[in-house]
Amino acid sequence: MTAEPASGTGTGTGESTDDAAALPGGVKAAVEAVLMVVDEPAAPALLASVIGVPEQEVLAALTELRLEYDGYTGGGPEGAPRGFELRDVAGGWRIFSRADYAPVVSKFVLEGQSARLSQAALETLAVIAYRQPVSRARVSAIRGVNVDSVVRTLVQRGLIVDAGTEPETGSLLYRTTPYFLERLGLGSLDDLPQIAPHLPGLENLAEYEDTTY
Structure with a gap:
């Protein structure tokens, strides 16, 4: 999903900025990059403000990412889910290890x-x-x-x-x-x-x- 270029500064509610339009991979990749470094669930409004696009675009990107991580590629057959998932918790979004792999993660953390x-x-x-x-x-x-x-x-x-x-x-x-x-x-x-x-x-x-x- 590529943001449409527009003048001005992105506030999360207005038009996309020129910087957002130039991001490689578009809004979805930018959202994913930020989610990889957050320590707490990130609110869509905050992500929109940081990236410089309307909040609706961020929400759409979050939905697409969650489906991709769950193994849905859009129109095609369902694939295997990733080892991590995107959750909407406490008013924000954050990437977590998938619960199915908790035993492996616990072994690594406690013993590895x-x-x-x-x-x-x-x-x-x-x-x-x-x-x-x-x-x-x-x-x-x-x-x-x-x-x-x-x-x-x-x-x-x-x-x-x-x-x-x-x-x-x-x-x-x-x-x-x-x-x-x-x-x-x-x-x-x-x-x-x-x-x-x-x-x-x-x-x-x-x-x-x-x-x-």
């Missing part, structure tokens, strides 16, 4: 990656463990660095998982998993050691968090 966690990952995991449920933005504020890639790594390792959204901002929240407790040899989060003794002059992590803003 034996490398030790980096210092950055360990620090991020500690913040999430003590402040859960917590958003990436809050973790970034506490650590003073961007933690997007580290959070993705922890999710892939099965150590943390989505825990709903923050009411005030709509940001995804994260919490630790039973696998996290298993790896640390803990029965519950109550068994986590007190952190105050390791932060001289601070009574708890909440106070530490406040000093980062």
Whole structure:
């Protein structure tokens, strides 16, 4: 699907921009490229604004992509579905591993990656463990660095998982998993050691968090 060129800046509700018309592969390829890097479900209006086309074109592209991933090529016989699928969840769209392959993905995440966690990952995991449920933005504020890639790594390792959204901002929240407790040899989060003794002059992590803003 190729966007029609038009003057002006795309807002997601108006005409397609010249830049959108020049995209290789058209709107559908552009939508797919963005979906490959999002960390949270992307709303059609946001995708339309970024790509510079009307929201209706984005919705059409999303529908086509979902059908393609499910094995429908349009007019021809149904083929085998891809190992991933496109879902409309929480007001946005995101690519997920297909549920049929969950055992394979779980084995890879839990057993196929034996490398030790980096210092950055360990620090991020500690913040999430003590402040859960917590958003990436809050973790970034506490650590003073961007933690997007580290959070993705922890999710892939099965150590943390989505825990709903923050009411005030709509940001995804994260919490630790039973696998996290298993790896640390803990029965519950109550068994986590007190952190105050390791932060001289601070009574708890909440106070530490406040000093980062």
